[in-house]
Amino acid sequence: MLELFFKKVNEKINLTEEEQAACAQYFISKKLRKKQYLLQAGDVCKYSAFVEKGILRSYTTDEKGAEHIMQFALEGWWIADMYSFLTGEPSIYNIDALEDAELLLLSSAAQEKLFHQIPKFERYFRILIQNNMIAMQRRLIGSLSLSAEENYVHLINANPGMLQLVPQHMIASYLGITPETLSRIRKQLATRR
Amino acid sequence: MLELFFKKVNEKINLTEEEQAACAQYFISKKLRKKQYLLQAGDVCKYSAFVEKGILRSYTTDEKGAEHIMQFALEGWWIADMYSFLTGEPSIYNIDALEDAELLLLSSAAQEKLFHQIPKFERYFRILIQNNMIAMQRRLIGSLSLSAEENYVHLINANPGMLQLVPQHMIASYLGITPETLSRIRKQLATRR
DNA sequence: CGCGGGTTTGATGATGCTCAAGCCCGGTGG
DNA sequence: CCACCGGGCTTGAGCATCATCAAACCCGCG
Numbered sequence: 001m002l003e004l005f006f007k008k009v010n011e012k013i014n015l016t017e018e019e020q021a022a023c024a025q026y027f028i029s030k031k032l033r034k035k036q037y038l039l040q041a042g043d044v045c046k047y048s049a050f051v052e053k054g055i056l057r058s059y060t061t062d063e064k065g066a067e068h069i070m071q072f073a074l075e076g077w078w079i080a081d082m083y084s085f086l087t088g089e090p091s092i093y094n095i096d097a098l099e100d101a102e103l104l105l106l107s108s109a110a111q112e113k114l115f116h117q118i119p120k121f122e123r124y125f126r127i128l129i130q131n132n133m134i135a136m137q138r139r140l141i142g143s144l145s146l147s148a149e150e151n152y153v154h155l156i157n158a159n160p161g162m163l164q165l166v167p168q169h170m171i172a173s174y175l176g177i178t179p180e181t182l183s184r185i186r187k188q189l190a191t192r193r
Numbered sequence: 194m195l196e197l198f199f200k201k202v203n204e205k206i207n208l209t210e211e212e213q214a215a216c217a218q219y220f221i222s223k224k225l226r227k228k229q230y231l232l233q234a235g236d237v238c239k240y241s242a243f244v245e246k247g248i249l250r251s252y253t254t255d256e257k258g259a260e261h262i263m264q265f266a267l268e269g270w271w272i273a274d275m276y277s278f279l280t281g282e283p284s285i286y287n288i289d290a291l292e293d294a295e296l297l298l299l300s301s302a303a304q305e306k307l308f309h310q311i312p313k314f315e316r317y318f319r320i321l322i323q324n325n326m327i328a329m330q331r332r333l334i335g336s337l338s339l340s341a342e343e344n345y346v347h348l349i350n351a352n353p354g355m356l357q358l359v360p361q362h363m364i365a366s367y368l369g370i371t372p373e374t375l376s377r378i379r380k381q382l383a384t385r386r
Numbered sequence: 387c388g389c390g391g392g393t394t395t396g397a398t399g400a401t402g403c404t405c406a407a408g409c410c411c412g413g414t415g416g
Numbered sequence: 417c418c419a420c421c422g423g424g425c426t427t428g429a430g431c432a433t434c435a436t437c438a439a440a441c442c443c444g445c446g
Contacts, residue, residue, distance in 0.1 A: 403433090
């Protein structure tokens with residue numbers, strides 16, 4: 001159940017056998033069906049979720065009803081509304097599954113205990129948050145300064161595989177463009193080589 | 194020297210007189226002249242800076258030579274490249290002063306000691322980082338989904354005063370539009386009331 | 387006075403959006 | 417098994433927004 005989790009964790013910090021064994025108690029495993037919510041806007045984000053299997057996304061819906069995808073989480077990634085999770089304020093994001101998924105949930109209380117028992121995990125989560133910050137800064141600068149095509153190319157270069165797994169209109173939403181525009185960009189790119 | 198600093202800190206956490214007195218040793222005060230760098234891309238960001246007086250900005254310069262402003266820091270705000278500061282990796286950002294400025298610098302070593310002596314500060318900095326995250330998420334969604342005009346209006350509503358203090362072409366850079374476009378937007382808004 | 391940076395204004399063009407229609411394909415019910 | 421959806425992707429025409437290039441203007445400063 002935790003194979004992928006340990007594999008990812010051990011890329012950043014090295015856990016002993018005993019530490020791994022001690023971890024397990026802190027996580028709750030949960031299955032999500034396609035389109036099922038993990039979090040709905042207005043609720044408090046009680047868990048950080050590690051994706052063992054499947055794909056999730058977090059997104060907001062604006063007044064005009066348009067969705068804006070904040071993040072995708074492929075297998076081996078974490079997803080949560082960190083702000084709501086840390087502060088206990090209601091979230092403005094929805095999180096749901098693009099396909100059937102298996103998750104490991106970590107509540108904030110469990111996280112505290114985990115940090116206390118295995119302090120290395122503080123480092124692990126700090127690294128995750130830092131990487132998230134970097135990624136968001138890059139995405140912001142990209143959206144401010146690059147064309148839709150450039151942003152798309154960067155995205156698929158950074159995450160080949162995403163293309164097969166995520167419906168195109170959601171990639172468009174993530175990039176902040178319409179599905180029509182993305183379709184045309186892909187046509188361009190296809191004919192250009 | 195630390196008046197504004199204590200005023201801002203006490204909005205989030207309450208320090209006793211003794212705690213305030215104990216703080217002072219951890220900060221280095223520094224004056225910056227207009228256009229002077231606090232950090233240059235390629236160097237490691239050794240300090241978080243609290244702005245007592247003046248205005249700073251952080252920005253990157255892309256291959257085409259265009260500047261992209263990541264953040265402004267008005268009086269009472271913090272500025273740093275958090276990633277470089279925390280990891281010790283070289284920064285990709287420049288930070289400089291838009292006008293003569295007075296800063297309080299906090300090195301990461303000093304920050305550690307400060308946290309140790311007055312743990313409340315951990316909370317304070319966590320709150321700062323959270324707010325920064327929120328702000329960046331909002332800005333990202335804005336840049337993906339709103340028009341240049343809407344983004345501009347939101348910016349000046351959130352920060353009236355910035356307009357007087359920051360040259361217009363830098364606001365344009367922050368918004369990811371050209372100075373010409375910003376000029377036209379302002380004209381529009383002026384005639385429209 | 388003249389220079390230079392910042393802002394404005396105008397003309398033109400590219401990028402991406404909107405609206406509308408068609409297509410492809412997997413799923414459902416007759 | 418086939419007919420018929422319906423959702424997602426594509427295609428097209430026209431339009432809005434914003435960038436680019438160029439020129440003028442404004443104003444503080446040496």
